[in-house]
Amino acid sequence: MKIRRLVLPGPSPTGRDAARLCERLARLYADGATAVECDAGAVTAPGLGAVEVLARLRLAARAHGGAFAVTGAGPALRALLDLVGLVELLGEPEEREPPRGVQEGIEPDDLAV
Secondary structure (H helix, E strand, O other): OOEEEEEOOOOOOOHHHHHHHHHHHHHHHHOOOOEEEEEOOOOOOOOHHHHHHHHHHHHHHHHOOOEEEEEOOOHHHHHHHHHHOOHHHHOOOOOOOOOOOOOOOOOOOOOOO
16 A cells, blocks of 8 residues: 655635635546645644545545545544534544434433433
């Protein structure tokens, strides 16, 4: 497995950065990369632009059939990705709701909330 690295610009990438980064990602896969690690260490003030960039990079990676993961994400970026449902980019499991139709058991002495 040939893993390559792509670095996000800091402190806050914007949607304008997405096209350039997607082109760079496509070149990495064309040059033989099977996986790309996206270093987000410089992203210290993440916003929706950073979410857009990462979402577009993930889609581009899927289109090229390659693996894609984000490394070096700080707490603010981690929280933002968790909020928008992209936490799987960090390699962390997403918290999910229990399946429909599953009910929690209630004990007779449980206090009402």
